[in-house]
Amino acid sequence: MNSIVFFVIATLVSVAMSDPFKWSVCTSDAYPFSVSSVAMDPYPAVAGKNVTIHASGTGATSVSGGSWSMVVKLLGIPVQSYTGLTCSLAPTCPCPCPPGSYTISISIAVPSFSPPGSYTAETIVKDQTGQQLSCIDATFDISSSK
Numbered sequence: 001m002n003s004i005v006f007f008v009i010a011t012l013v014s015v016a017m018s019d020p021f022k023w024s025v026c027t028s029d030a031y032p033f034s035v036s037s038v039a040m041d042p043y044p045a046v047a048g049k050n051v052t053i054h055a056s057g058t059g060a061t062s063v064s065g066g067s068w069s070m071v072v073k074l075l076g077i078p079v080q081s082y083t084g085l086t087c088s089l090a091p092t093c094p095c096p097c098p099p100g101s102y103t104i105s106i107s108i109a110v111p112s113f114s115p116p117g118s119y120t121a122e123t124i125v126k127d128q129t130g131q132q133l134s135c136i137d138a139t140f141d142i143s144s145s146k
Helices: 002-015
Strands: 021-026 031-042 050-059 069-075 075-086 101-107 119-124 134-145
Touching: 031 134, 050 134, 069 101, 075 101
Parallel strands: none
Antiparallel strands: 021 134, 031 050, 050 101, 069 075, 069 119, 119 134
16 A cells, blocks of 8 residues: 555656746736747756756847846745846847847756755846846746756
C-alpha cells in the first residue's frame, strides 16, 4: 500500500513540474517595445544555476537609458527581485539604441535554496524618462539542483 501512495505522490509531483514555460504581455496596452517571443534557457530553471531569459521584439522608440526590474513569486508571494540597466539588455545595440528589432537577454542566478515548483515573474523595462517600454508576465518551473 505504501508503494502505491508513493507512486501516486511521485506522479503528481512530476505532472506539476512538467508545465511548459508560458509568457504574456502584462496588459492589453501597446508598449513601445512589442514582444514577439520569450524563451528561458535552460528550462526548467535549476536551483543554484544561472538562467537566461531571451525576449525578441521590435522597439518603436530610441532608448538612451533606463532600468528593468523583475519580481519572482512562489504561490503568489514575492520571493526574489532583480534589477538592472536597460542599456545592458541588448548587447547588439548599446545605448543610444535606435528603433528596430532586437533580442534582449536577462541572465540571473537562481538561488540554491529555491524550492522546486511553479513560479511566476513580472518583468518591467523602462526607458530614460521612466516610460514603460515593455512588461512581461511569465510562469515557469524551478527544479532542484542535480
